Amino acid sequence: MPTPHVLLGAEASARLRDGIDLLARLVSLSLGPRTGALAFERDDRRKSAELLTSSATIARRMLAIPGRGATAGAMLLRHAIWRTHERLGDGGATTAALTHALLRAGARQVAAGANPMLLRRGMQQGLELACAALQAQARPLDTPERLGGLAHAATGDPALSRVLGEIFGRLGPEAVIRIEEYAASYIAFTVLEGTAWSASMASPLFITDQARRATRFRDARVLVTDQVIDRPTQLIRLLEQVVARRAGPLLILAEDVTGPARALLLANRDRGIIQVVAARPGWVGAERRGTYEDVALLTNAYFFAKDRADVLDTADLSELGHARLAEVDAERLTIVGGAGVPAQIELRRQMVRHQLGAAADEESRRREIERLGRLAGGVGVLKLGAASDSERQVRKELAERFIRFVPSAAEEGVVPGGGAAYLACQAALDAASAAGDEVAAGVGLVRSALEAPMGWLVQNAGMSAPVALAEVRRNGPGWGIDVMHETCVDMWSANVLDAAKVARIALESAVSVAAMALTAGAVVLKRRPVYSRTP
Known part of the structure; x- marks a missing residue:
């Protein structure tokens, strides 16, 4: 021993x-x-x-x-x-x-x-x-070409880097990107308008579209609280105002809506008095409070917080938010066209960027990056396929790595x-x-x-390091070796870029x-x- x-x-x-x-x-x-x-x-x-x-x-x-x-x-x-x-x-x-x-x-x-x-x-x-x-x-990392160049440097996959450059060019470097795997050799992307969070309905009885198992409202009012709503008195005053002023459909996001309170909502819905859906969040742990606050911010709603002892019984119509479109299904809550104040949203984004910089672990970084993307108001879906399982897995890992480090690249630019x-x-x-x-x-x-x-880079590509370095020095700053083509090029013109922060x-x-x-x-x-x- x-x-x-x-x-x-x-x-x-x-x-x-x-x-x-x-x-x-x-x-x-x-x-x-x-x-x-x-x-x-x-x-x-x-x-x-x-x-x-x-x-x-x-x-x-x-x-x-x-x-x-x-x-x-x-x-x-x-x-x-x-x-x-x-x-x-x-x-x-x-x-x-x-x-x-x-x-x-x-x-x-x-x-x-x-x-x-x-x-x-x-x-x-x-x-x-x-x-x-x-x-x-x-x-600055401010053009699709630079994003594509950065993606190519990180992945070495021309097709993947081109699509990654396009998707981040459209949604910005702090975008939320979801990867969907396909069996065929296929790389493409789509953009889902609005912001989506993990959530579900408080009861399947709220479903209005049975084919899609979802409920969708246009011009909806939004109530946001982390309290459990289980008493009718928590809702009666608010429902009366919404109906009297014909304020439109009502989306309730709460910790849960149960018992007599849920029965009240469904009874009024069934009698045609009000269109309503209740959703409960899927987020857990440290992200709970911040996510409630983000939904409230994006819709310009007041957040009725239980730790402030906010009382729903006296809630007013003016404390509800607004969304051009709101949808709840079995997996997520989606809001499009929230009435949030842009200046306040940007202040929140700055706060989240600061928290991202101070994140102590990968999970905290992932959480803050997703918050930034949702505050930007768009979600990208990367559709990723390949000829074999192993090739598809490699592409997925490369894409995930690039998606993770783009926000860092945006902080200090590219070189x-x-x-x-x-x-x-x-x-x-x-x-x-x-x-x-x-x-x-x-x-x-x-x-x-x-x-x-x-x-090391040129040596790993089978080239002579001393010869390559001498050629780069003859050309001056900003020049380097494009090892894929074994030529000395202006790295800016060739879009061969690295993140300055990295x-x-x-x-x-x-x-x-x-x-x-x-x-x-x-x-x-x-x-x-x-x-x-x-x-």
Whole structure:
């Protein structure tokens, strides 16, 4: 059985570097649209090896490597890659390539006698200069062509990227996209007008269209509450006002509508006094309150909240919202043409964007992205098919990854892809890296590492990295290698683009991991380390 152990000084740093270097080289092999798959042996050796092309999946599969100290280092990088993927949906392979380059060059500097702490300070300085240079190159993600270029860089699938560019170009980068799988080789999209939420009818007795098992109203009034409505007195005053003023059909969204209150609604509906439908939400957990508030905001309704002790018995017609069209079926509530105030909706979108930036996990990010899309008032349906199940699954995973990271790309814009943006940042570090001291050497580590993503990308495509880099430099900033055609092109003109935020965070993660490994003074190895499949 392994015993607890402590690695100190140079040995601690060296073992961490060994593990990071091994995992970084493995993951870097997945960088770019022309890469081979990594074969991972399965636990059940009777089955064929698993073929992996996703940087995040490769990192996640690595639970340990030879050497306990090296495993600790590999887990540092594994965590950084996975968190970058969780946060942005992309950037894991770039993080690995940059980390590999920083560590290789940094280890040589330390071996030559450089002070690791001064190198770290220089690396941080170089990072700040490079991030500023990245931001200076960024352009807004505001055209279908740029969206398509970003999709092609992320998926490497021309047909899929074209459709993704069209759908996000129409609905915006914060759109809600639902994927429907088809057996035939088929890629297309449709846009569902309005906003849809998971919901169902409080009773099937409210159904008016038996063929569709749905109820649809035009020019509907909307009551929104998170209370259970079970007493007739909660509704009588409001119903009297709606009928007296001929205010139109009534949609009630409540936690539930039961007992005598539901009987009152159905009796008045059956006598032709009022058209009414009651819906109850399908959302759960942390999203409940926010979703009620969003429905109220989009329809300009007052939200009768139970935690404010709002009383439905005295509700007024002026507190109801309005929708040009409202529909409830067994699975969802759809509202089209809500009477919400645009300025207030935009304020809510800004608040949700802030919450998205602070989201701590993938589930929270998904929830906030969906809220943004619904507040935009449209839902896209991506119809996805392929010739085989495996091809369809690959396309679905690529589409899901791109859909997840588009909002992040929209935040800071896009930059030339294929590592060209990093290469163009080198000039911003020239002066600081030429001072001749150890801090300047740290800046130089970052400057030289900025070549790594393009180098790995062209190398993975079977091209010569030194030759490709030399050709790009002859053409100037913004130029790079289109590895699909093996030509040097203006990346803006060719629409080969990367998300500026992904590029920035990948570089920040790489510098953080490399600096930690170079300056580590000790590594404590436990007797029984816990292996986690979730980094």
